[in-house]
Amino acid sequence: MSAGIDDTRPLVLVEGLHTYYGKSHILDGVSLEVAPGEVVGLLGRNGVGKSTTLKSIMGLVQTSAGEVLLEGRSIIGLPPHRLARLGIGYVPEDRRIFRLLTVMENLRTGLDRAGVSADKRAALLDKAFSYFPRLAERRSQAGGTLSGGEQQMLAIARAMMLEPKIILLDEPTEGLMPRMVSQIREIIAVLHQEGVAILLVEQNVPLTLEASQRIYIMEKGAVRHHCAAAEISVHDPVIKQYLGV
Amino acid sequence: MEAVAQFFQNIPVDLLLIQTVNGIVTGMILALVASGLTLIFGIMDVVNFAHGELFMLGAYLGVVVLATTGNFWLALVVATLVVAILGGAMQILTLRPLIGRDPLNTILATFGLSLILQNFALWEFGPVSRKLSEPITSHFNLFYLQYPWYRIVIAGLSAAMIGGFWLFLKYSKFGVWIRATTQDRVMAQAMGIPVPWVYTGVFALGAAMAAASGVLFGPLGSINHTMGLDWVLKAFIVVVVGGMGNLGGSIAAAIFISLLEAYASIWVSPSQAVIVSFVVLILTLLFRPTGLFVPTPK
Amino acid sequence: MTRHDKIYWAGFGVVLAVLIIAPFVLPIFWAKFLTEILIWGLLAMSSDLLIGYTGMISFGHSAFFGLGMYGAAGALLHTSPPNLWLAILAGLAGAAGAALFVAYFSTRLRDIYFAITTLIFSQIFYVIIFTWTAVTGGENGLIFTRPHFAIPPLVDVRFTPAVMHWFVVALVAGSYLLLRRITRSPFGMVLQSIRENEARTRAIGYPVERYKIVSVMLSGLFAGLAGVLYAVQNEFAAPDFVFFVTSGDTIIFNVIGGIGTLVGPIVGAGFFQLLREMLSRIFGDQFPYLIPLGVAFIVMIIFLPQGLLGFARRWLNR
Numbered sequence: 001m002s003a004g005i006d007d008t009r010p011l012v013l014v015e016g017l018h019t020y021y022g023k024s025h026i027l028d029g030v031s032l033e034v035a036p037g038e039v040v041g042l043l044g045r046n047g048v049g050k051s052t053t054l055k056s057i058m059g060l061v062q063t064s065a066g067e068v069l070l071e072g073r074s075i076i077g078l079p080p081h082r083l084a085r086l087g088i089g090y091v092p093e094d095r096r097i098f099r100l101l102t103v104m105e106n107l108r109t110g111l112d113r114a115g116v117s118a119d120k121r122a123a124l125l126d127k128a129f130s131y132f133p134r135l136a137e138r139r140s141q142a143g144g145t146l147s148g149g150e151q152q153m154l155a156i157a158r159a160m161m162l163e164p165k166i167i168l169l170d171e172p173t174e175g176l177m178p179r180m181v182s183q184i185r186e187i188i189a190v191l192h193q194e195g196v197a198i199l200l201v202e203q204n205v206p207l208t209l210e211a212s213q214r215i216y217i218m219e220k221g222a223v224r225h226h227c228a229a230a231e232i233s234v235h236d237p238v239i240k241q242y243l244g245v
Numbered sequence: 246m247e248a249v250a251q252f253f254q255n256i257p258v259d260l261l262l263i264q265t266v267n268g269i270v271t272g273m274i275l276a277l278v279a280s281g282l283t284l285i286f287g288i289m290d291v292v293n294f295a296h297g298e299l300f301m302l303g304a305y306l307g308v309v310v311l312a313t314t315g316n317f318w319l320a321l322v323v324a325t326l327v328v329a330i331l332g333g334a335m336q337i338l339t340l341r342p343l344i345g346r347d348p349l350n351t352i353l354a355t356f357g358l359s360l361i362l363q364n365f366a367l368w369e370f371g372p373v374s375r376k377l378s379e380p381i382t383s384h385f386n387l388f389y390l391q392y393p394w395y396r397i398v399i400a401g402l403s404a405a406m407i408g409g410f411w412l413f414l415k416y417s418k419f420g421v422w423i424r425a426t427t428q429d430r431v432m433a434q435a436m437g438i439p440v441p442w443v444y445t446g447v448f449a450l451g452a453a454m455a456a457a458s459g460v461l462f463g464p465l466g467s468i469n470h471t472m473g474l475d476w477v478l479k480a481f482i483v484v485v486v487g488g489m490g491n492l493g494g495s496i497a498a499a500i501f502i503s504l505l506e507a508y509a510s511i512w513v514s515p516s517q518a519v520i521v522s523f524v525v526l527i528l529t530l531l532f533r534p535t536g537l538f539v540p541t542p543k
Numbered sequence: 544m545t546r547h548d549k550i551y552w553a554g555f556g557v558v559l560a561v562l563i564i565a566p567f568v569l570p571i572f573w574a575k576f577l578t579e580i581l582i583w584g585l586l587a588m589s590s591d592l593l594i595g596y597t598g599m600i601s602f603g604h605s606a607f608f609g610l611g612m613y614g615a616a617g618a619l620l621h622t623s624p625p626n627l628w629l630a631i632l633a634g635l636a637g638a639a640g641a642a643l644f645v646a647y648f649s650t651r652l653r654d655i656y657f658a659i660t661t662l663i664f665s666q667i668f669y670v671i672i673f674t675w676t677a678v679t680g681g682e683n684g685l686i687f688t689r690p691h692f693a694i695p696p697l698v699d700v701r702f703t704p705a706v707m708h709w710f711v712v713a714l715v716a717g718s719y720l721l722l723r724r725i726t727r728s729p730f731g732m733v734l735q736s737i738r739e740n741e742a743r744t745r746a747i748g749y750p751v752e753r754y755k756i757v758s759v760m761l762s763g764l765f766a767g768l769a770g771v772l773y774a775v776q777n778e779f780a781a782p783d784f785v786f787f788v789t790s791g792d793t794i795i796f797n798v799i800g801g802i803g804t805l806v807g808p809i810v811g812a813g814f815f816q817l818l819r820e821m822l823s824r825i826f827g828d829q830f831p832y833l834i835p836l837g838v839a840f841i842v843m844i845i846f847l848p849q850g851l852l853g854f855a856r857r858w859l860n861r
Contacts (some may be wrong), residue, residue, distance in 0.1 A: 084437035
């Protein structure tokens with residue numbers, strides 16, 4: 001069920017984003033948008049700037065030109081902790097959970113925000129544990145002792161504690177077993193059901209096409225192709241062109 | 246062998262035990278000072294050269310408040326709070342602009358701060374040493390000495406503060422924030438933790454610990470504008486010997502070094518006993534550079 | 544000669560000329576003041592080799608300076624007649640010994656750890672000098688008379704303030720030229736590469752620790768020379784100078800003047816001393832001049848980290 005959208009304004013709008021790393025021009029005018037509650041896939045070969053795009057939205061990378069709007073409001077230049085509180089959740093590739101903190105403490109980092117009542121906190125925790133029962137079992141264990149798949153669960157659960165409007169998901173299935181991949185698929189579906197928008201960066205094309213409403217394909221730092229996920233299949237020449245080896 | 250046995254027989258046991266107590270007392274204060282330094286270094290990667298001056302200011306403020314109110318404990322609280330706020334302000338004004346720059350810059354900045362604070366104290370309070378009278382003047386009998394209760398109280402209070410601080414780190418919300426920030430500054434921010442303020446808070450906390458140590462130490466010695474230097478030097482030695490950024494190590498090192506110095510002062514003058522800490526440092530750097538109490542990394 | 548070189552040497556010549564005529568033009572107080580600035584400048588310059596070129600902050604220069612001073616004092620007190628060259632040799636040897644000691648330990652540690660341990664070591668030397676009263680005169684230091692400036696059998700003159708001044712100018716100018724030569728040599732290039740990226744330099748195959756040790760030794764030698772000059776100039780050696788405050792002052796001169804320029808620190812020393820003199824003349828002796836200076840220092844670090852001469856850094860090193 002998608003939330004009734006009476007506001008056709010995009011949730012996140014990225015326009016003409018440019019970033020540099022030293023002299024390298026990493027993002028060369030990236031533009032894309034994500035509607036409220038929508039799952040949008042971002043595909044492309046390694047190194048085209050997909051992760052950098054997510055990082056730029058999250059304020060983790062300095063941009064030299066371009067605009068990023070959250071619900072119509074410019075968020076360029078805001079520090080990441082402000083963006084987290086404004087409703088952007090970030091799940092990086094290689095997860096980056098706090099290894100020395102327990103599962104519970106990891107979740108707490110997202111829960112300890114101003115304006116969250118004790119009841120709300122308990123409710124959010126319950127939700128996290130019901131979606132990820134394995135985390136409930138391991139709640140007092142240090143994050144670093146979890147398996148790769150469990151760490152991915154924790155990274156997503158942690159972002160969910162922020163009650164985000166959108167989650168930036170960077171290659172969640174990387175290095176996971178097929179069984180876990182389908183779990184990720186389910187989680188994305190559940191999040192979509194709850195009305196959380198997702199900007200999904202992935203190498204796994206079938207998963208992305210299945211989970212997303214729309215996709216963008218990037219090459220050399222810019223968006224080269226954009227269409228609805230339903231219009232395109234894995235064997236499409238476009239896919240071969242931009243993602244084929 | 247005979248000479249060694251003779252040597253040890255000649256030391257009065259009660260003197261040794263008294264020095265043990267003294268060593269532990271000084272060690273606890275040093276541990277409190279060093280903990281603040283380790284905290285700031287471990288979390289913010291900042292070497293706070295002004296730490297000794299914060300200690301000194303705490304002591305002076307203690308004198309002032311005690312003179313106005315007559316209450317030592319009130320002086321302790323006020324001095325700690327004021328210096329904590331001062332520390333926070335210092336961090337915001339001089340260290341925040343330097344975040345992300347070469348660590349060289351922060352060493353220099355805190356060095357500049359120490360100069361300012363030292364000279365401010367000299368200007369404001371003059372070159373004559375001050376005295377801070379102890380709140381508890383009763384003694385008890387420790388062997389042939391009248392040993393002041395106050396010293397035991399300091400040791401206890403320091404231990405309590407360190408313990409309280411450790412609990413705070415482990416269980417409170419800010420404690421989690423601090424630990425998360427230390428492990429992964431970027432992801433801490435991505436989780437909504439206001440990292441710049443965490444740093445300010447940590448610095449203020451370290452400053453508070455230094456100031457509290459200063460007030461507690463006050464009655465044991467004289468208070469003047471250069472007292473900070475001796476303490477910060479020892480604190481640095483403790484931090485290096487204990488393992489940089491290692492809280493437990495710092496505490497163990499503080500007590501270890503203070504005990505050795507206390508024993509040494511049985512035979513040599515205090516200003517020479519200080520060489521003991523230097524020797525410990527040199528040995529540590531030679532054989533266990535990551536810290537005396539830290540298991541050597543394989 | 545390129546255009547750059549012509550301008551550079553012309554400038555050098557002008558400055559040198561000005562320094563040489565100074566004793567004839569300035570009243571004696573200011574002439575001596577200038578001499579002392581040059582000595583502190585030499586100390587600061589030696590520190591620049593470490594900070595500006597190798598990227599290592601050291602708080603140990605008070606030890607090198609102090610041992611140079613005491614080494615010279617020792618030689619002057621124990622030889623009869625007091626011999627200038629022996630004093631210089633003794634001072635340099637003392638400073639080199641301290642430098643070797645500091646270098647051995649400290650170069651195993653990175654940045655911050657290095658700075659802290661140099662600080663601690665300089666204090667170790669202070670305590671030793673302060674408490675070993677028999678040899679060093681303890682708190683009171685040592686007093687001696689100036690030797691003659693003698694190169695037998697050519698010259699033998701007494702050190703009048705003017706002669707002293709010229710001697711200092713010669714040595715400081717010579718040191719500057721020598722240090723400049725060193726920083727522009729292949730050795731100096733490696734040092735700068737260590738400053739830029741130590742890991743990469745090591746990965747390329749350079750024995751970084753050895754370069755660092757040599758850098759510390761050289762730095763210590765020039766600092767020791769400054770100590771010798773100070774001793775000869777003032778005819779006493781005191782433990783105060785071995786206190787780490789001297790190291791702190793040195794760092795201030797470096798930062799204010801501009802690190803990595805060699806001349807910058809000399810300018811920084813001059814600026815600092817002049818400012819102090821001015822402030823004490825205007826506001827009186829008790830004025831805590833270090834408070835506004837400390838503030839200025841911090842402001843500089845934040846807004847002008849390259850120092851007064853920083854803008855000329857590239858040009859001066861070309």
